Amino acid sequence: SQKIEQxxxxxxxxxxxxxxxxxxxxxxxxxxxxxxxQDPGRGPVFLLLxxxxxxxxxxxxxxxxxxxxxxxSLFHITASQPADSATYLCALRPNNAGNMLTFGGGTRLMVKx
Amino acid sequence: xxGVIQSPRHEVTEMGQEVTLRCKPISGHNSLFWYRQTxxxxxxxxxxxxxxxPIDDSGMPEDRFSAKMPNASFSTLKIQPSEPRDSAVxxxxxxxxxxxxxxxxxxxxxSVL
Numbered sequence: 001s002q003k004i005e006q007x008x009x010x011x012x013x014x015x016x017x018x019x020x021x022x023x024x025x026x027x028x029x030x031x032x033x034x035x036x037x038q039d040p041g042r043g044p045v046f047l048l049l050x051x052x053x054x055x056x057x058x059x060x061x062x063x064x065x066x067x068x069x070x071x072x073s074l075f076h077i078t079a080s081q082p083a084d085s086a087t088y089l090c091a092l093r094p095n096n097a098g099n100m101l102t103f104g105g106g107t108r109l110m111v112k113x
Numbered sequence: 114x115x116g117v118i119q120s121p122r123h124e125v126t127e128m129g130q131e132v133t134l135r136c137k138p139i140s141g142h143n144s145l146f147w148y149r150q151t152x153x154x155x156x157x158x159x160x161x162x163x164x165x166x167p168i169d170d171s172g173m174p175e176d177r178f179s180a181k182m183p184n185a186s187f188s189t190l191k192i193q194p195s196e197p198r199d200s201a202v203x204x205x206x207x208x209x210x211x212x213x214x215x216x217x218x219x220x221x222x223x224s225v226l
Binding site: 032041042043044045046049069074089093099100101102103104105107 | 117144146148155156161163168169203204206208210212213214215216217218219220
């Protein structure tokens with residue numbers, strides 16, 4: 001069966017360090033993968049998209065990698081700040097799946113000052 | 114643009130009552146999605162529309178759930194009769210084809226007593 005797995009345990013790091021979150025998937029051949037941020041009481045907000053033929057994407061302090069051989073995406077936040085504390089969700093659009101996205105369970109990030 | 118607008122923000126009802134959730138997508142977007150989010154199951158796609166036409170409703174849990182999109186600027190998700198296990202946060206999202214970046218509303222927190 002198709003699965004998207006994110007670490008369900010919260011990730012606690014110190015301010016200024018790099019946070020690395022993992023998204024693993026099985027039985028998908030995604031055309032692209034997206035990362036979203038969700039704050040308590042709010043809907044997810046789009047952060048980055050990376051295509052199957054791209055290895056890495058950057059946006060300010062954010063970096064996403066996509067390894068279709070390992071079936072894994074890594075999401076990095078460099079020089080983390082307490083304001084980065086949130087839940088981060090990865091989402092896949094499988095090939096030939098129209099506009100659907102399937103979301104992982106999310107990983108909660110806590111950045112301590 | 115005001116973004117995706119959902120109403121109500123909170124709904125408390127008794128088991129057996131009809132519940133109607135409303136969504137106004139971003140103007141110009143041609144896809145609309147209804148999701149349900151719980152701690153146990155994460156963010157689940159219930160149904161999505163493309164150009165006001167339901168494309169995939171395989172995520173709708175049972176016949177008690179129905180969704181409509183009478184025009185490009187309005188959609189409803191109805192639960193009749195409601196049950197305590199329907200308690201969750203329901204999100205509406207919209208997107209404009211292409212990369213399918215989804216924009217989420219603030220959600221409706223539903224409590225069925």
